[in-house]
Amino acid sequence: MRTSTGRGLSMAGTLSVLAATISISPAAGANEDLMSAAKRIFKPIPSVVPAVKDNPITHEKVTLGKSLFFDPRLSASEVISCNTCHNLGTGGVDAGPTSIGHRWQLGSRRAPTVYNAVFNVAQFWDGRAADLKAQAAGPVQASVEMNATPDHVLSTLNSMTDYVVMFSKAFPNDAAPVTFENFTKAIEAFEATLITPAAPFDQYLEGDGHALSDQQKAGLKLFMEKGCSSCHNGINVGGQDYFPFGVVEKPAESLLPREDKGRFAVTKNLSDEYVFRSAPLRNVALRPPYFHTGQVWSLKQAVGMMSEVQLGAKLSDEEIDKIVAFLNSLTGQMPKIDYPILPTRTSATPKPSLDK
Amino acid sequence: MRTSTGRGLSMAGTLSVLAATISISPAAGANEDLMSAAKRIFKPIPSVVPAVKDNPITHEKVTLGKSLFFDPRLSASEVISCNTCHNLGTGGVDAGPTSIGHRWQLGSRRAPTVYNAVFNVAQFWDGRAADLKAQAAGPVQASVEMNATPDHVLSTLNSMTDYVVMFSKAFPNDAAPVTFENFTKAIEAFEATLITPAAPFDQYLEGDGHALSDQQKAGLKLFMEKGCSSCHNGINVGGQDYFPFGVVEKPAESLLPREDKGRFAVTKNLSDEYVFRSAPLRNVALRPPYFHTGQVWSLKQAVGMMSEVQLGAKLSDEEIDKIVAFLNSLTGQMPKIDYPILPTRTSATPKPSLDK
Numbered sequence: 001m002r003t004s005t006g007r008g009l010s011m012a013g014t015l016s017v018l019a020a021t022i023s024i025s026p027a028a029g030a031n032e033d034l035m036s037a038a039k040r041i042f043k044p045i046p047s048v049v050p051a052v053k054d055n056p057i058t059h060e061k062v063t064l065g066k067s068l069f070f071d072p073r074l075s076a077s078e079v080i081s082c083n084t085c086h087n088l089g090t091g092g093v094d095a096g097p098t099s100i101g102h103r104w105q106l107g108s109r110r111a112p113t114v115y116n117a118v119f120n121v122a123q124f125w126d127g128r129a130a131d132l133k134a135q136a137a138g139p140v141q142a143s144v145e146m147n148a149t150p151d152h153v154l155s156t157l158n159s160m161t162d163y164v165v166m167f168s169k170a171f172p173n174d175a176a177p178v179t180f181e182n183f184t185k186a187i188e189a190f191e192a193t194l195i196t197p198a199a200p201f202d203q204y205l206e207g208d209g210h211a212l213s214d215q216q217k218a219g220l221k222l223f224m225e226k227g228c229s230s231c232h233n234g235i236n237v238g239g240q241d242y243f244p245f246g247v248v249e250k251p252a253e254s255l256l257p258r259e260d261k262g263r264f265a266v267t268k269n270l271s272d273e274y275v276f277r278s279a280p281l282r283n284v285a286l287r288p289p290y291f292h293t294g295q296v297w298s299l300k301q302a303v304g305m306m307s308e309v310q311l312g313a314k315l316s317d318e319e320i321d322k323i324v325a326f327l328n329s330l331t332g333q334m335p336k337i338d339y340p341i342l343p344t345r346t347s348a349t350p351k352p353s354l355d356k
Numbered sequence: 357m358r359t360s361t362g363r364g365l366s367m368a369g370t371l372s373v374l375a376a377t378i379s380i381s382p383a384a385g386a387n388e389d390l391m392s393a394a395k396r397i398f399k400p401i402p403s404v405v406p407a408v409k410d411n412p413i414t415h416e417k418v419t420l421g422k423s424l425f426f427d428p429r430l431s432a433s434e435v436i437s438c439n440t441c442h443n444l445g446t447g448g449v450d451a452g453p454t455s456i457g458h459r460w461q462l463g464s465r466r467a468p469t470v471y472n473a474v475f476n477v478a479q480f481w482d483g484r485a486a487d488l489k490a491q492a493a494g495p496v497q498a499s500v501e502m503n504a505t506p507d508h509v510l511s512t513l514n515s516m517t518d519y520v521v522m523f524s525k526a527f528p529n530d531a532a533p534v535t536f537e538n539f540t541k542a543i544e545a546f547e548a549t550l551i552t553p554a555a556p557f558d559q560y561l562e563g564d565g566h567a568l569s570d571q572q573k574a575g576l577k578l579f580m581e582k583g584c585s586s587c588h589n590g591i592n593v594g595g596q597d598y599f600p601f602g603v604v605e606k607p608a609e610s611l612l613p614r615e616d617k618g619r620f621a622v623t624k625n626l627s628d629e630y631v632f633r634s635a636p637l638r639n640v641a642l643r644p645p646y647f648h649t650g651q652v653w654s655l656k657q658a659v660g661m662m663s664e665v666q667l668g669a670k671l672s673d674e675e676i677d678k679i680v681a682f683l684n685s686l687t688g689q690m691p692k693i694d695y696p697i698l699p700t701r702t703s704a705t706p707k708p709s710l711d712k
Contacts, residue, residue, distance in 0.1 A: 070445055078451030084435065089426055089698040095434030095708045104460040106710070286700050298703055337695040342445040344642050347654055352451045354462070 031209060034221055041224060043235040044202040045282070045332055049193050050118055055133060057189045061170040065190025067163075067340045068183060074153050075146035077102055078352035082139070082187065086114040088337055091286030092194065097294030102147035103354075108260060110294035115334075116282045118192045120239035125292045126263045127242060127277045132188035137180070150180040155350050157183065162343035196283055196332030201237075204329070212329050219326025222319055227311045231278040237330060239280030245292075246274060248312035251305070254295050262292075285328045299324050390577055391565065397580060399591040400558040401638070401688055405549050406474055411489060413545045417526040421546025423519075423696045424539060430509050431502035433458055434708035438495070438543065442470040444693055447642030448550065453650030458503035459710075464616060466650035471690075472638045474548045476595035481648045482619045483598060483633045488544035493536070506536040511706050513539065518699035552639055552688030557593075560685070568685050575682025578675055583667045587634040593686060595636030601648075602630060604668035607661070610651050618648075641684045655680050 049057055068074065072081040085099040085107075086092050092113035094100075099107040109125050117123060123135035139145040140153060157163045157178050164178055170186055171177035201220075203211035212220065223229055232238035242263050245256055256274060263272040276292060289295060290302040303320050307313045315323070405413055424430065428437040441455040441463075442448050448469035450456075455463040465481050473479065479491035495501040496509060513519045513534050520534055526542055527533035557576075559567035568576065579585055588594035598619050601612055612630060619628040632648060645651060646658040659676050663669045671679070 067445075072443070073446070073451055077456060079440065079456045087428065089423075089696055090429075091700070095429055095701075097708075100433060100435045100710065104710075288701065297707070334697045339693040339695045340445055341690045344447070345451075345644065351653070352453075354456065354460075 031217070034217060035204065035207070035209060037224060038220060039205055041229050041233045042201070042205055042237060044205040045116060045119075045195055045197040045199070045235060047197045049195065052118065052188060052192050053131060055185045055188055057192050058170065060166070061186050061189035062193055064163075064166040064170045065186035065188070066337070067166065067342055068187050069190050070340050071342050073156055073342075073345065073349065074140060074148060075102065076148050076152065076353045080146050082114075082136075085111040085139070085145070088114070088194070088334075091115065091283050092117075093287045096289045099145065101145040102143065105144040107144055109292045110289065113280070113283065113287055114191055115194050115196050116236055116280060116332075117239075118188075118195065119234075119236045120277065120280055121241060122277065125276050126266050128266045132191050133181075133184040136184040136187040136191075152350055153180060153183055154178060155348075159346050159348035159350070160343035161346075166343075194335060196334055199282070199332035200329040201326075202332065213325065215322055215325040216329045217326075219322035219324065220329075222315075222323050223326055226307060226313055226315070226319075226323075228306070228323070231310070232281050236280035236282050238278040238282075241278060242272070242275050243278050243310075244273075244275045245309070247310045249309045251309045255291055255293055255305070257293065260292070281327060281330055283331050285331055299327060303327070390573060391560065391563070393580060394576060395561055397585050397589045398557070398561055398593060400561040401472060401475075401551055401553040401555070401591060403553045405551065408474065408544060408548050409487060411541045411544055413548050414526065416522070417542050417545035418549055420519075420522040420526045421542035421544070422693070423522065423698055424543050425546050426696050427698050429512055429698075429701065429705065429708075430496060430504060431458065432504045432508065432709045436502050438470075438492075441467040441495070441501070444470070444550070444690075447471065447639050448473075449643045452645045455501065457501040458499065461500040463500055465648045466645065469636070469639065469643055470547055471550050471552050472592055472636060473595075474544075474551065475591045476633065476636055477597060478633065481632050482622050484622045488547050489537075489540040492540040492543040492547075508706055509536060509539055510534060511704075515702050515704035515706070516699035517702075522699075550691060552690055555638070555688035556685040557682075558688065569681065571678055571681040572685045573682075575678035575680065576685075578671075578679050579682055582663060582669055582671070582675075582679075584662070584679070587666070588637050592636035592638050594634040594638075596634065598628070598631050598633050599666075600629075600631045601665070603666045605665045607665045611647055611649055611661070613649065616648070637683060637686055639687050641687055655683060659683070 051057070055061075069082040072079050072084070075081065080101065085094045085101075087094055092115040093111045096110055098109060099111045101107060112123075112125060117135075118132060121127065123129040123132060124138070129135040129138060140148050141150070157167070167177040167182060167186075170189075171182050174182065200211045200216070204220075223232075229237075231241070231243045234240035245251060245262065250256065261273045263275040263277075264270070266272070279290070284290075285299060288299065289297045290299070296302045296305065300320055303323050304315060307315045307320075407413070411417075425438040428435050428440070431437065436457065441450045441457075443450055448471035449467045452466055454465060455467045457463060468479075468481065473491075474488060477483065479485040479488060480494070485491040485494060496504050497506070513523070523533040523538060523542075526545075527538050530538065556567045556572070560576075579588075585593075587597070587599045590596035601607060601618065606612065617629045619631040619633075620626070622628070635646070640646075641655060644655065645653045646655070652658045652661065656676055659679050660671060663671045663676075
């Protein structure tokens, strides 16, 4: 069984993985064998916040990061916050298909969920940000999203004493703690707390054979046997590596527009054309529409389509229903979040900029 | 001392009130006299949720109303919620000057705060909604705001079992509880909980002479003596009645655009031209920019301007600073709000409509 350490796997590599997965699956016949097989491929969401590279998660940093996450004043218009597109009330995403940003511009790809994002190999559909702090630097500056600049962010933060104090507490060893890097680190710290443990599937992986219904177990078995778990495995049931979209058959142009070549834009390797990070499937039932274009609103339709274009398999309706039932077992417990009362703007706070 | 039972007071009525207020003020010299005078004009914010007409406030209704308040899927674009413009993290308002709505359209007036709105005589700057349930029916349908229809709202709510269950619990005596009227009632119930007690001024009104600084007391004295409290009195230090904007002097066109005739649009009485509900000043320091146009970003400037155009008084810098210090004593304690996890959309949920 492969582990999820590699990145940028080529199509050839992907296919060999598919073959490997399929070859072990017949062993997963009996109930216990199914659980053992699942444990080799997947991992439960932990109930504690994971450690993050180069960024110790402290209470002070998380508190600051939560305020930043919800603060629309960090955008140029001062109406868009991280939570606008990564709404924590709706599975960590917006309604889609793609996000509405500054001046009602539409983004080109579906907002990925922020829940459990800390477990992904890298961030964005093409993995262009190595981690959540690198990710946090993106949308705030993107002209079609929050359309701000690091200068705007720092001017805004420095204009409010409460923010300056929060940064001092979150980064006590820094002489000048209000920096754009620390802004991204605080957001990463908050986002690392956005994990959703205790889904039925987690309970199953932890040994409770009754946590899944018979239909869900049958769906899990199919998910592994048919090869879905080749690309969707690990702790996030996806998000752990890169794969071509359309291994067997090219998806429709509406799902795979010619101009968006995915990871190719990051690596410039021809083998990465139309390669994307596999979608993490945790809480997937909470957040249609699906795929990077957000063009498929039904999980059933998404499963049917994926089995055809990725696996060359035409699943029966009953098989798809079983897999969908399994995917429903990936819905975990949402963290409890107190809505933050934000620092009060001052005369030094930059004014909203709506037009440019 | 007048009470705030009247509505649609004419300009002549307003001026006589000014005179009455000014005539009693010299008695408020000593510290205790100041407190007594203040107690006759203002009332503290209660620490319990107030009763609301025709809408008993139950826990179930508040819980439902909170979800509705934060749910962007009730707008046509599915990206704008009540909280977008009445952000509970920033004093119950957005950044302004006026709100950004559907397709990046700009509203014509500053978003009023939702905090303590339950205590206002009526809702909106022109009082066109008698209460919060009537108000809640407005922005969701306004084409420049959420641009939805009652049908869209009801289709959306009925598409999600969790919402249907919440309505059943909130309106247990209704055979068909998912109605647009109940939608507005639930929002009103939640908004009735958005009160901010225990400001220094509340503590002062409740008898703690040390709750205000000397400068704040001097500001309170000026606020009453100069006549500010003629229009800004009662529990919300404003919001209790209607008054002409520009009693003594016409404000600049940028602050009082010719085409927005205020309450005249509601009553069609010529005496209501350029009449507005007095701004409730609770938490006013938290939510610049000021006035219905949102064109003044500094509280100091707002106080100076108001004293000129409403009272014909040219206050000294020191006097203005004192009044601003008093206004800062109106900042109360924000309620603690758990960010709601919203019901999950289904295949029957209407899709976002971004264009029309």
